[in-house]
Amino acid sequence: MTDKLTLAVNHALNDARMARARMAMLAPTMGLDAKRSTAWCEYGFKEDITYDDLYALYRRGGIAHGAVKKIISACWQTNPEIIEGDEQDETRKETAWERKAKTVFTNRFWRALAEADLRRLVGRYSGILLHIRDNKDWNLPATIGKGLEKITVAWAGSLQVKEWDTGINSRTYGQPKMWQYLESLPNGSSRRVDVHPDRVFILGDYSADAIGFLEPAYNAFVSLEKVEGGSGESFLKNAARQLNINFDREIEFSNIASMYGVTVEELQGKFNEAAAEVNKGNDVLLTTQGASVTPLVTSVADPGPTYDVNLQTAAAALDIPTKVLVGMQTGERASTEDQRYMNKRCQSRRGDLSFDIEDLCDKLVGLGILDPVSQKTVIWDDLNASTDAEKLASAKLMADINSASIATGEQPFSGKEIRVAAGYEGESQSLGEDDDEETEGEEDPTSDPAGKP
Template identity: 65%
Template sequence: MTDKLTLAVNHALNDVRLARARAMTFNPAMGLDAKRESAWCEYGFKEELTFDDLHKLYRRGGIAHGAVNKLVSNCWRTNPQVIEGEQSDESRELTAWEKASNQVFTHRFWRAFAEADKRRLVGRWAGILLHVKDSKRWDEPAVKGKALQKITPVWASALKVGSRDNSGAITMWQYTESLTDGSTAQRNIHPDRVLIIGDMSEDAIGFLEPGYNACVSLEKVEGGSGESFLKNAARQQNINFDKEIDFKNLASMYGVTVDELQERYNEAAREINRGNDTLLITQGAQVTSMVNAVSDPSPTYDVNLKTFSASVDIPSRIIVGNQSGERASTEDQVYFNGRCQSRRGDLSFDVEDMVDKMTYLQIIKPVAKFSIVWDELNEQSSSDKLDSAVKMSNINQTALASGEAVFSTDEIRVAAGYEPSGGEPLPEEDDEDEEEAEASDTAGQ
């Protein structure tokens, strides 16, 4: 009966696999192998990725977790500045609008915004709840002109569209709040109190989505190699009896039946694996350990790691922290900083949306023009700046032999990381001055 049931279950599972393969045949987007339409089914890759899949990958996958956290931490290494007007000289005084807005855009504010950015990378988009000090319910419109208490980042799974108007604009959000006792509470939130960052469209591609398949393969390599080491460490025993052995007599020696003999040998094997000095007595049998050679998983692991690195545009050495050489690690860091600096340009649009939201709610006053300014991630270190200043000074010494200074004193001070002294450029000696000096020396002699 059991064998028939097993065959029926296997047959049903095979039918499911064939149905999925046929479905993938009519939907080529699910697989790239035109010759083998069921390849993705055999590889174990999912056809559709949900938020739960991406969130689970971030929570349990070390590579994906490291990629998201390293990108966010480097992009938000320093906070942006919201300035009035166009980007200008850093030495100018703060305007009255900038001083007032800095009371809102505090360090704690930007840390919460960075957390929302991280959740957006995991789940395609994320929400930010605005806690306005207006003593109103969450489902009521915010009172304009009130202060902002704080902002709260929210996962995409906790926010759902409650209702829309005839034009498609969202008129109410449904928020699932996680309470401290482990339960959840549902509440409606007015759109005035919600800001969305990321892309909510159905065809949006998440940050972790292109590399999801590579992470699935990485999990197989990690789990498979770990299981192989575990099975070898467990030292499973193989007992090979001679064909003349009478199992009834052997079972009678232990005082058990033939059916119970297997369990007695299992107990003996457990005792051998548990103890250091344990003896196994056999009669007409040979005992060997079932050990298989474990292949090196590094080549297969590196292939999938590089695939995932390409999908997130982050060098693999940056993700895993493996520095093979000073020059290679420096070049990877420079590239990664450039990639984060470029992404800061995209983050500026999210910050601008936040400033516009604050202006609409009259939390900050409107201004004719504002800009988002970030510092340079690939800026030279203090040691590098001093090295540049030394090189500039050496160039000046060499150039002075011909009567010209290439760099002024202020240029060298700025290159070293200091403020200019306001002094005049180094003097240049012309040919007439040299002739007068030579004539004066001759007359003195």
């Protein structure tokens, strides 16, 4: 008997090992643990992340939503400017091409482009639909030379490739030949519309192996949700005061059931009603006879350490300092340095956005909406520019250095340099000089041109 039982146990263990091996062969990339190929499945991590997963994370995940918003609000704190040439000269006049470009790149246009950038961070890519004044259907090529009426921003989930260009000798080989847009109508319904590539501009990467902004941090966000939901559920269950009633062995449940006018099988419902009344009211009496009542309370672990570990993982994946991501202020110097790093990170990302804006500008030039130009440049302001208070502090420090250098007979900084450091023009004039310039060459209003009083 023992030998048969041993053989049965060994056979069951062998079947379990074979099942795990087959699962590992079917899903060899399930996680990074080479010893436990199904670790991600046990942790609750998905192997393949879809657009719906990323959109749900952005819509319902507080940390993920805040991360996207912080990147967009910093990068698009001010609108860029497109100029003709390779550098900006503040003394030069605005060119005719720049004046025409401003009629297209309005503030409303930049806000729509910022929204497209936000949706690109969420869903790997986003689309910009160009409404061209040619009175043609969306599935037809655009007419060259017509104006741009407006633009519409589309999520990646509502704009997908319908047909690819498979012609080997085609100039657009491997590119979308037709897009399909899921349009939401005002009455709540939707319809699918074919859109020609001339009328679509894509921000981001729509290839199959593209990696989204939120995707590297997705596992950490799953763990954060478990910590938040698990700790909240633990507090809720303790606050709900689930009751445990321990009856003596001599208690006859049939007698208790007869007191309530129910059967023994229905007695549990009466107990639940009594517990609900106890939890509902502040001053409620629970009378028992031959029974002891104790609340089912568990000790809730501090979720802070576990939450911080996953939060730091998410912050590292998003390249956003933790204190900036969640708004913690643990020290003026630390928070200032983190903010400066965040500004540098977003300033660097503005360089990537400049390429996207130049590509969009080239598409508008190809459609005849803008005139061609030999060279154009996208310029932004500096996110790490000194504030007025910082400029005055620098000027004061320069003045203090000059005062300390009096003994040596040297003046390291001139007055012009100090004024420039303070944020003012370098040249200054005294009141007497201004008065002289204003009165020089002026005539006495009490005299006539002939000099008579």
